[in-house]
Amino acid sequence: MLSVSEIKKQAKSNLQGKWSTVVVLSLIYIAISYAITYASNFIPFIGIGLLIITIPLQYGLIYSFIKIYRNEKYTYSDLFTSTFNNFTKIWKVIGNQLLKLIVPIILLIVSTCILVGSITFIYIASNNTSDSNTIYMTLAGIFLIIGYIGYIASIIYLYVKDLLYVLSYYVMYDNPNLTAKQIVEESERVMKGQRGKYLSLGLSFFGWILLVIITFGIGIIFLMPYIQISIAIFYEDRIGKLNEVNVENTNI
Secondary structure (H helix, E strand, C coil): CCCCHHEEEEHHHCCCHHHHHHHHHHHHHHHHHHHHHHHHHHHCHHHHHHHHHHHHHHHHHHHHHHHHCCCCCCCCCCHHHHHCCCCCHEEEEEEEEHHHHHHHHHHHHHHHHHHHHHHHHHHHCCCCCCCCHHHHHHHHHHHHHHHHHHHHHHHHHHHHHHHHHHCCCHHHHHCCCCCCCHHHHHHHHHCCHHHHHHHHHHCCCHHHHHHHHHHHCCCCCCCCCCCCHHHCCCCCCCCCCHHHHHHHHCCC
16 A cells, blocks of 8 residues: 555646646635635525535535546536535435444533533632532532543544545445445445544645645645545555556656
């Protein structure tokens, strides 16, 4: 299997001659995201409705980058057609992912309730001058610590478990006949034992992210394709079907 540096090297090689295409694609996606965010600031309830559309649009983005990476026939309209042609299935995949994450989600909700409840009780008790106030404050403090530790732990648990399903859209692209449940389970199978490598790949872009911040976000149009192509290579490498043409290009 390829190392992180090898994956990124191959991604750079694959992007040669494609930068104009991927930059325009990134601009389209970012413009849509910005427009939706801007609109939701003025029309609060429209944000919820648009969210139902924008979340599946992430599949359209990944679908587009996979086609570009594999040198398949691609048009910018694929960003939208791939999204709406698979709209129902995408939400089924998301639903199955949420079912897989139900335990950490419940733990996060419970710990959040304990944390908020403790803070609220401490605030109320601080205005109470009764003799039992000290006991209540002590108990509230204990629950506050428990809630805080539980909150942090549940977030970490949720993130680590969610890493098992990051390849669901890639699996869906290659296996259109699989059910949503099978797609999520296949992503889980592929990612078992690979979460550390995936996390390392993500962290390796930290310097680029800082550059994006320095350039006031402009650099994202270059970073987005770089990351997406790298993940596509990571995926193909993990399923043992790495594009031979791209491997040859890396060695040129």
